[in-house]
């Protein structure tokens with residue numbers, strides 16, 4: 001039977017980064033992805049520059065979109081507009097994740113796509129894991145298990161079925177638009193905070209190579225809401241053309257964070273780290289995977305469970321996520337609250353805080369201790 005030190009389940013951001021860093025620490029590592037790669041992942045593919053530190057590699061230009069994003073336009077419920085500058089990374093998840101899979105391989109991990117984790121059980125202090133590899137069932141042994149299997153997480157479902165609802169509470173949808181972009185600027189990320197177009201976070205518009213992405217998230221009737229948002233963008237910015245594709249993502253997972261137990265560590269979306277206040281999740285996926293790899297190495301040396309370390313390393317991130325969940329829920333309770341939180345003064349304060357943390361605080365901190373942005 002094949003034996004590994006680390007088995008990373010899921011070839012997205014968390015799995016690839018975790019496998020890469022575990023392999024770099026000389027842990028015998030297997031990374032599995034159930035789909036054939038490159039695989040689609042519904043995501044806007046926007047991150048802050050510190051993401052390169054978090055994934056532990058400089059992203060080659062070939063993996064980034066032709067148009068850079070370096071400006072932000074925030075629109076408040078009262079149509080107050082605030083413009084700012086902010087350098088961002090803009091990439092398509094499909095080729096990007098494939099590149100990240102290969103980065104893990106380059107570091108020494110074994111990578112297998114079309115390989116699905118079917119089940120696992122405890123075996124001594126590690127696990128016996130049942131896989132479907134290219135249509136054939138097999139079992140492998142591993143000392144440590146990295147849960148990086150995304151928002152639907154079969155691992156978390158097995159351990160914590162109570163964290164999943166019977167049906168999703170909404171969905172995030174991206175429309176892919178081609179045509180005359182009117183007054184839209186190709187280097188700007190537009191963040192529109194209007195409850196009628198999204199009742200849980202901002203709605204967005206930005207360019208990715210030849211496509212414009214127009215997206216939103218809503219609890220009730222997400223597709224209808226997204227189409228209403230599209231009409232608003234048509235009117236507001238004078239765009240003319242057609243929608244060439246629509247992609248959505250709905251999760252039934254509860255908001256709470258679950259980090260795993262003993263030698264099984266949960267990371268990224270599977271751990272519940274998507275933060276609607278920050279509007280991003282890839283950086284949390286990368287940082288949690290980085291800290292999981294560090295915990296596996298520590299556990300290997302001490303013989304103690306990896307969770308002993310991971311819980312400690314993740315404390316600040318979990319605290320930030322819980323705080324943000326509370327703020328986000330509260331400000332989306334009513335238009336009045338949302339307006340107040342997005343007043344020009346508050347938006348400027350938040351902008352300055354973001355600048356300070358990205359340009360000063362995170363430059364001084366080691367990568368493992370970086371503060372997730374916006375703070």
Ligand SMILES: Cc1cc2nc3c(=O)[nH]c(=O)nc-3n(C[C@H](O)[C@H](O)[C@H](O)COP(=O)(O)OP(=O)(O)OC[C@H]3O[C@@H](n4cnc5c(N)ncnc54)[C@H](O)[C@@H]3O)c2cc1C
Nearest residue numbers: 010012013014034043044045046117150268269280281282
């Ligand atoms: C519409 C939308 C827009 C977003 N925009 C942004 C953005 O601009 N910036 C940002 O930072 N975040 C964004 N996010 C969030 C971001 O996509 C996630 O936070 C991120 O993908 C989490 O990475 P992950 O590695 O945890 O999970 P994933 O990227 O979902 O990867 C999990 C992988 O596990 C695989 N898998 C699942 N089960 C198994 C199994 N049994 N065996 C083997 N493999 C398995 C899946 O196929 C998948 O490839 C967005 C999300 C949505 C829905």
